Amino acid sequence: MSDISIDYQDIQGNSLAGFNKDHQTFLLVQFRDAPSARTWLATLVPRISPLSEVQDFNNLRRSMIARLGRAPRSLAVSWINIALSARGVDLLKSDGDDPLDDNAFNVGLAGGRADLLGDPPKRNEWKFGATDKTSADALVIVATDAAAHLRTVVRELRDGIKAANVKLLYTQKGHTLEGNLRGHEHFGFRDGISQPAVRGFTQPPKPGEPMIWPGQFVLGLPRQDDADPDQPLDPLPCPDWAKNGSYVVIRRLRQDVEGFWQHMKGEAARIGAGPEFPNIDCTRLASMLVGRWPSGAPFVLSPTSDNPELALANDFRFGDADAFPPVCPFAAHIRKVNPRSDPVEGGGPSSALTRRFLRRGIPYTDGPTDRGLIFVSYQSSIENQFEFVSRQWASNDVLPVSPPGEEAISGFDPIIGQNDENHRERSMMLFGHTGTAVDVILPRDFVTPTGGGYFFAPSISTLRRWTAE
Template sequence: MTEEPLLPDGDIQGDVLAGFRKDHARYLFYRLEAVAAAKASLAALLPRISPLADVAAFNEAFRRARSRRGEPAGAMTAVWINVAFSRTGLAALAGEPDVDAFADSAFKAGMRKQSRSLGDAEDTAAPGHPNRWLFGGGRPVDAVVTIAADDPRVLSATHEYVDALLTARPGGWTLVHDQPCATRREQPGHEHFGFRDGISQPAPRGRLSSGALISPRYLDPDDPRAEAFARPGSPLVWPGEFVLGLPRQSPARVGEPAPAWRTGPSWAVNGSFLVIRRLSQDVDAFRRFCRESAAALAMPGVSSERLAALLVGRWPSGAPISRSPEADDPALGRDDFAANDFGFASAWRTHATGPARLRGDVPLPRGVSRTDGFPWPEADTDAVRCPTAAHIRKINPRDEASDVGGAIDNLRRTILRRGLPFGPSYDSDPAAERGLLFACYQASIVDQFAKLTNSWVQRPAVPRGRPPGHDLLLGQGEGLFATLLDAEARPHTVSASPSWVTPTGGEYFFTPSITAIRNVLAAPVRPAPERPGD
């Protein structure tokens, strides 16, 4: 196997490859008002920006403590800060020529100009139209600061420090929107529709400066999937799919790299594109749709709960319908490995030997069983168990060939999802606003987020259109539908014009390296040289 690259973990910002993994966060969106002052306050913030080395080391120590003790180590807490910039922010701090050097057309256009292709409302009076967004759209932003912490009191104190630093005279920045987020106390790890979220993530390849792999390996080396997966269901992906300047994923073979992206100014190396979408969720509308649609379907055994699971591809516990098609299985949903160990076809021998075999010398995460005793599914190429329009199948075809190529090429569409829910639970305050602050990192917005959203979510025939359907969980616009198959493979159509997920803010950002912030973005403005005779 090809040796994995040494990651510049002191230079890459920590949320990109490691993830902050905190229960509490605030996203602060700023408008740049004065360049010289903005650079000075950014230079003052620089020592507090959290590098990958620190975040990854903490996450690994926490994982080991939790595996060893069976409970989180309560004394282990941290607070992290990262910063990213929109196209306009980079233009002000680094200059238009440097921004023009980026090849990513989506980033240079900005989310507002691309909102129609994302399916966002065209009617200026509609709630999801960009003119009505809380940030981005009609309220442009130049930067976002992400603060995450274990303790909400520490988060609040850090938020006050950062905001004062950036906005106090002569800070140079104006706060446009402050978005607090937190895991749901009544259902940790679940989004507001009630489904467990964040189970499936790609596993970046690469080694840290400590010598450790950034993605710990749990599969037995003798298992044929050990070359392709770090843990059951989490495919290994070369880090250049998320960070500029590092080796990318080969579309020909899982374990082989491809040349790095070279698609920006020289200082863009070790940076990553960040997409943020603020998505409001109407829980009552979603539940009502599922009740009414299930009652209208001539499909045996489909309750409102099962219809919701078919649209998501998982039951509320996180149990995949591919492994538990008839009813939720909370024990399966709680097991992170078993809940993610499945495919839709049979590539990479995913279904050849049953559940993945695990190493005996590595401590397992809490709740994971060393022996997966849950029912193992057959290949679902006909989409009888999991519809092709199901959310998890639409945005992650796994081992299934898609419109862009074979199953291995799907790895080049993967994104590292971050973000947290916001707002109170539906049961505590039905009238309040709630939703998800979606965030993801990638090396190409065009080939990753935009491909998933503009094409796979919004079009019924891709990534695979047999039977056709849109992603009704995220899809926007009129005339959306999903095709479900009963046990006899007879088609049943669910039609919708979803109003239960509404974009209320968003922008495309670039998360630069710490070196780029120090030497370019926070560097003092140089006065123009005097001309002879001045």
């Protein structure tokens, strides 16, 4: 199948193209009843940004950067997308429209999936999504190039919410970090480097970007086949109204920046006193845990020092190219969530491609002790993509790859992995040049979920039909 029919006018733009704006706001909305929800949605649908608009702007911006050698100063736009929870879909969908059959989506975080992910059981600090009462029916994503313009758009949306008699549950702001931390997350590491390329859409793919069939991210399109990555499977079965839509996961992840770096200093002193990693400093240790240096340079390509020239490098492998003892630890964050050429359970390296999702997150700063990442992902199955990576890889001390030996374990993902036992302590293994294992102990979570939800972003035509009835 060489020709892939992607409906650029019908698919919401943040899925395949990505808003990629410095300033974003997430509005969590609750519905009181179907009539008021439809009234509100009818005012919003004309403002939803389609894939065509987002992609055209992104292409224009890239072209101007290539010509000017810098980002254009006068090119600005604002975009809006919307996604609905299972309850939101049930309230709005037409009579006769079949329900979605993604079990994770239908149950939701508050219904039990947060427990399944291993989230801390006490969720009194969650801003939204901890209980049915604090869960949203709709997620509105607003993105702009200028903070002042964002405030204007959000104010208009808030007025519309009030006028339609629906409830604004929570407002979450997100902004790209400034100065030397631009493009980085709060721990100081460059973020968002590794994204999959979408067949029939990404032109051209960057080195190291695997080409993945678009049905892994948007329903109704051809999807990935583990056995033959170059030939697609039929689209995932779904109701007709759900075609051109995507499942959306949002997670508010608070980062304990001071605690993380204080612990890295202590662990570096302890490990550096031993023979395997003599005099290791906290930056190198933290980089081994992440799998990249703060600049973004992959540890497997530059194991002894940071190299900003490799900041955006994505063309590297694990597997046989970094087997044992591994340069990049088996449990390093980037290796856990994207095993690349590592063998994974159920198949060879190509099996990992069906687990990939598109990330559209942004940092947030709500105070000196409340800062972190608004994680947003788009996929065609929450259970088989986001939840699988979170549970079976990041929060599993054995998978996707372990060192040789029946009793050996690689450890938890030290950044987002969660030990759902009664305690939150977890560990991972580093291996010196002799293959001797050294444990890194993390006594508690340094990244903690404080909000979230599962949503579905319908096609624009579906939203129009639902509001016209």
